[in-house]
Amino acid sequence: MEMIRKKRSDNSLIATYLAIGATVVGVMMIFGILMLLAQGGVLELQPAAFYQFLTIHGTGMIGAAALAGAAVMWYFLRNYVDLSKKIFGLNLLFSLIGIVMVIIGVFSFEYASSWTFLYPLPALSANAWGTIGALLYLVGMLVLGVGFLLMYIDVGRAIIKKYGSLGKGLGWDVISGKKAEADAPPATVVASTMVTIVNVTALTAGATVLIMNIINVINPSFTFDPLLAKNLTYAFGHIFANSIIYMGVIAVYEILPRYTNRPWKANRIFLIAWTMSTSFTLVIYTHHMLMDSVMPKWMLIMGQILSYANGLPVLVITAYGALMIVYKSGIKWDMASGLIFISMFGWTVGVVPAIVDATIVVNHVMHNTKWVPGHFHMYMGLGAVVMIFGFMYFLSKEDSSLKTNLFDRIALICYTLSIIGVSGGFLVSGALSTPRRWATHFPDWMGPAVFGAVSGVLAAISVTIFVIHFIRYMMVRNKGNEGKVFHERKLA
Amino acid sequence: MIQTVAWITSLFFMLMVAAVFGVVALKSKERKDYEPIKKKWYKARTFYGISLVVLMLVLTIYTLRELPYNQPVYGQGKDPTIVDVEALQFGWNISQTSFKVGEPIEFDVTSADVNHGFGIYDEDMNLIAQTQAMPEYVNKVYITFDEPGTYEVLCLEYCGLAHHLMIATLEVTE
Numbered sequence: 001m002e003m004i005r006k007k008r009s010d011n012s013l014i015a016t017y018l019a020i021g022a023t024v025v026g027v028m029m030i031f032g033i034l035m036l037l038a039q040g041g042v043l044e045l046q047p048a049a050f051y052q053f054l055t056i057h058g059t060g061m062i063g064a065a066a067l068a069g070a071a072v073m074w075y076f077l078r079n080y081v082d083l084s085k086k087i088f089g090l091n092l093l094f095s096l097i098g099i100v101m102v103i104i105g106v107f108s109f110e111y112a113s114s115w116t117f118l119y120p121l122p123a124l125s126a127n128a129w130g131t132i133g134a135l136l137y138l139v140g141m142l143v144l145g146v147g148f149l150l151m152y153i154d155v156g157r158a159i160i161k162k163y164g165s166l167g168k169g170l171g172w173d174v175i176s177g178k179k180a181e182a183d184a185p186p187a188t189v190v191a192s193t194m195v196t197i198v199n200v201t202a203l204t205a206g207a208t209v210l211i212m213n214i215i216n217v218i219n220p221s222f223t224f225d226p227l228l229a230k231n232l233t234y235a236f237g238h239i240f241a242n243s244i245i246y247m248g249v250i251a252v253y254e255i256l257p258r259y260t261n262r263p264w265k266a267n268r269i270f271l272i273a274w275t276m277s278t279s280f281t282l283v284i285y286t287h288h289m290l291m292d293s294v295m296p297k298w299m300l301i302m303g304q305i306l307s308y309a310n311g312l313p314v315l316v317i318t319a320y321g322a323l324m325i326v327y328k329s330g331i332k333w334d335m336a337s338g339l340i341f342i343s344m345f346g347w348t349v350g351v352v353p354a355i356v357d358a359t360i361v362v363n364h365v366m367h368n369t370k371w372v373p374g375h376f377h378m379y380m381g382l383g384a385v386v387m388i389f390g391f392m393y394f395l396s397k398e399d400s401s402l403k404t405n406l407f408d409r410i411a412l413i414c415y416t417l418s419i420i421g422v423s424g425g426f427l428v429s430g431a432l433s434t435p436r437r438w439a440t441h442f443p444d445w446m447g448p449a450v451f452g453a454v455s456g457v458l459a460a461i462s463v464t465i466f467v468i469h470f471i472r473y474m475m476v477r478n479k480g481n482e483g484k485v486f487h488e489r490k491l492a
Numbered sequence: 493m494i495q496t497v498a499w500i501t502s503l504f505f506m507l508m509v510a511a512v513f514g515v516v517a518l519k520s521k522e523r524k525d526y527e528p529i530k531k532k533w534y535k536a537r538t539f540y541g542i543s544l545v546v547l548m549l550v551l552t553i554y555t556l557r558e559l560p561y562n563q564p565v566y567g568q569g570k571d572p573t574i575v576d577v578e579a580l581q582f583g584w585n586i587s588q589t590s591f592k593v594g595e596p597i598e599f600d601v602t603s604a605d606v607n608h609g610f611g612i613y614d615e616d617m618n619l620i621a622q623t624q625a626m627p628e629y630v631n632k633v634y635i636t637f638d639e640p641g642t643y644e645v646l647c648l649e650y651c652g653l654a655h656h657l658m659i660a661t662l663e664v665t666e
Contacts, residue, residue, distance in 0.1 A: 047653045054650075114650045120627070121606045121651065126581040128653045226607065226627050262526045291609070291622055293561045294629045301556060308548045316541045323516045324533050330523030345513040352505045356498050359551070364560045365494050365619045368609050368648040431499040433619035435611070437650040444617060 008477075010078065010085060011399055014071045015474050017092060018392050021068025022470060024060055024099075025385060026463040031057040033456040036425075039441045040450035048128065050439035051112035055137075058115035059102055062241050063144060065380065067095055068388040069247035070151060073195065075395070076188045076254050081158035087150055094147025101140025109133025114437060116237065117141075119209065119229035123217045134217045142210045149203045156196040159189060169193030170278065171271035184266040187253035194278045195243045201282060202243070206236030227294065231285075238285035245347060245379065246277070248387030252322060252340050255394050259337045260329035264321060273313035280310035290363040300360065307358035311351045319348040335404045335412060335469075336397060339390030342416055343383050350379025353427060368437070370448075371430020378423040381459075382416065389415075389466050396473035407465050415462035421455025493618060560621070564596065564634055572596040572634065579608035579625035582654035584645055590663045593640050599633040601625045608658065609648025615641040622648055637664040 031053040038045035045053075074088055105111040111133035113121045122134040159169040163185055170193050173179040185193075209232035212224045257264045286303035289295050322344040331337060353375035356362055366372075396402050425448040434445040441449060566572065577599050578585040585604075591597060601610045601623050608625040610633065620643075623631040637643070647658035 047656070051650070051653055051655075112653065116650070118607045118649070124581070124606050124652075126652045126654070227629055230607070230626070289624075291631075292624045292626065292629075293631045294626070297559075297561055300561070301559075304556065305552055308552060311548075312541070312544065315544060316537065320533075320537055320540070323512065324529065325526075326520050327516050327529060327533070328519050328522040328524040329526070331520050333520070341513075341517065345509070348513075349506050349509045352509065353498075353502045356502050359498075359555045360559055361555050362494055362498050364621060366498060367622060368611070369619060371498075427499070427502065431495045433495065433613065433617060435646060435648050435656075438656040440656050442617065 007078075008399070011075075011395070011477075013085065013089060013092070014075050015395065015399075015470070015477075017071035017074075018068050018388070018395070019467070019470060019474060020092075020096075021064045021071065021388065022392060022463065022467050024064035025068075026460060026467055028057050028060040028064065029456060029460040029463060031060075032422075033453050033460060036449045036453035036456060038439065040446045040453055041441070041443070042450060042453070045439070047439040048110060048112065051114070051437075052106050052110060054437060055112045055114050056103070056106050059141070060099075061380075062115065062237075062244070063095070063099065063102075065244045065385055065388065066148065066240065066247075067092070069244040069384065070148070072251050072388060072391045073155070073188075073192050073247040075391070076250050077155065077158075077192045080186055080189050081155075081162045083158050084154045087154040091147040091151040094150070095144050098140045098142075098144030098147065101136045101143065105133045105136030105140060109136060111137045113137070116233055117210075117213060118233060119213055119224060119226055120216055120220075122213045123220050131217055135214065138210050138214050138217065142207060142214070145203045145206050145210070149200065149207070152196045152199050152203070155192055156200065159193050159196065163189065166193050166197060169196075170275055171266060172275070174266075175268055175271050175275070181265075181267050184268075184271060187264060187266050187270070188250050190266055190271065190274045191246055191250050191253065194274050194281075195246050197278055198239050198246075198281045199243050202236050202239035205232045206240065209233050209236065227292070230289065230292070234285045234288040238288060239281055241376075241380070242281055245384040245387070246281075248343065248384045248391075249318060249347075251387045251391040251394065252318070252344060255336060255340050255390065256322060256325050260325050260331050262325050262329055264325055270317055270321075273317040277310065277313045280306050280313075284310055284358075287358040287363070290358075290360050291367045304358055304360050308355055311355050314347060314351055319344055334393070334397070335408050336390050336394035338412055339386050339393060342412075343386035343390055346382025346386055346419070347379050347384070350375055350383055350423075354379065365433070366430055368435060369430040370426045370434045370436045373436055374423050374426030374428075374430050377419065377426055381419040381422065386415075389463075392466065392470045396470060400473050400476045402469075402473045402476050404469065408469055411462040411465035414458050415466075418455040418458035418462065422452045422459060425449065425452030425455065495618065560634070561632075562634075563598070563632075564636075566596050570596060572598040575599050577601040577610060577625065578604050579610065579647065579651075579658070580604040581606065581652050582647075582658045584610075584658065584660040586645070586660060586662075589661065590665070591637060593637055593664060593666055596634070596636045599623075599635070600630050601633060602630045603627045606651050607649045608651045609646075611646045611648040612662070613644045613646055614639070615643070617644075619648075624649060640664050640666050 037043035109132050111129045163169045171184045174184040215222045284306045286299050287307045429448040576587040603625040610625045611622040614620050621633050621635050623633045643662040645660040
């Protein structure tokens, strides 16, 4: 009973993470819609406003989804290892401070470097923004990163304490045959270990390049190597953004077996796949630099080869496993199971244009076109974020007696179609050579942007419905002891 | 055109993924024992996995044969025209902007301030080549124009508020 009470109390913090994350995702969609409308020639937006929206949209989406993804990981991982709630709370506090600093930097001080803050742009803005705006944004990002770093260090500590090492958390002793498959760590522990390894690396790279930029902004006579800075920026951004999927997929591993009554156990191939994902995620960021011919050629070639290889774990193990577990299972479809299944579709389908773009000869004519947001809106918007929405419906069902209604089901369909519309619009634009991150478009490029904006409106409405359901759940569980009675009834 | 091939290839495989997920969703309401399903589909996975690896290997070998980083092999005594390109907020300094059809050109691209992207567009506004313009480094683009016309250079790396105004033209004549 004490354990249930503790878990219920932890759920409040987890729900706060999710509510903030999902709400920010919804708000960021509005900025996305406004940018597409401006590119489509429907809305007149000053370039300064457009690029501020661009900066806040990219930073906010990844930050919010990472926050919500962390909540998914924490919810399930606490069943296997002893996590610190204080540090989990501290991460939220650091994130909120960071978010406020970033918002003030962008909107009050007109800072607009895009999330990439490619050195030396924060210091050299051609008088568009000043030192204070740049410092607010860069230090805000640093504060955000420190919060996440503390949380991952705590996750790593807890895994090492229980399993002996991060290698054992990835199941290397099972892969090597020292331990039986039956004793393999659960999928949640494996995924959390992977995310800890890659994100501690990413956040260290990110902190390094942020500090380099901060020093350069304060005193421009201190300069750094722009190529090194670019490597650090993409190592940070690529890994951190991708880790959201690897946190979100924990919901898939945990929820689908409950709905299908079929086990999803970590076997040797599963563990090998996760070790592959860990290694590849760390090194394939170079596919963001395929158009930097001054990079060592072998790194760029490996960027293509390993990006292809990185598709294998998802295509052959995780997506295939999800399909197998659902196939002829008699699954009861509801909002949670439906969204979780769709999220696996989104991730898998998004891998296709991502792999195509990682091909050097293709990248030569598609890098920094709208093809790039096309593929990541697919696997983030229809993959990672949908895992989070699916988990939100799962939590509200597990933790309260709140029922879903027709609006939720309509929102699920609308969201799926609309993100296909948004991503499709971007991909078509990319095929038409439309540059990304452009405040205005030539007339030939406007059509897909308008189509994407209209689709985006539907997506934003759908997310609003998801968030309303979740806020209702939070209100229900906070109202008197309804939640407590529900849990005791479940226990009985 | 590479973009068309990329689009059709992506569309084909994306539709295949959609079809597989659709079939599984349609079959999800039936209830069968998991063990025979696992046995059958694990076997199929081995075949699927190997096929995918082979497909990726073939594609890798095929697409890595000619890389844009390598200087093309020109005819004897036919050295490329070297063109210095310097990007700066918010314009281009290009040492030569008029060329002949069939003339091999090497663009040596750098930046005077922040990161920019040097993208060459043909008259139909299709991107035909690009590289990054980075301070302190020189990236190279090798190109031989096949068609006469007015080509445009667009900035393809976000560089500040007038990023979308960084446009230059190249003239190619017979």
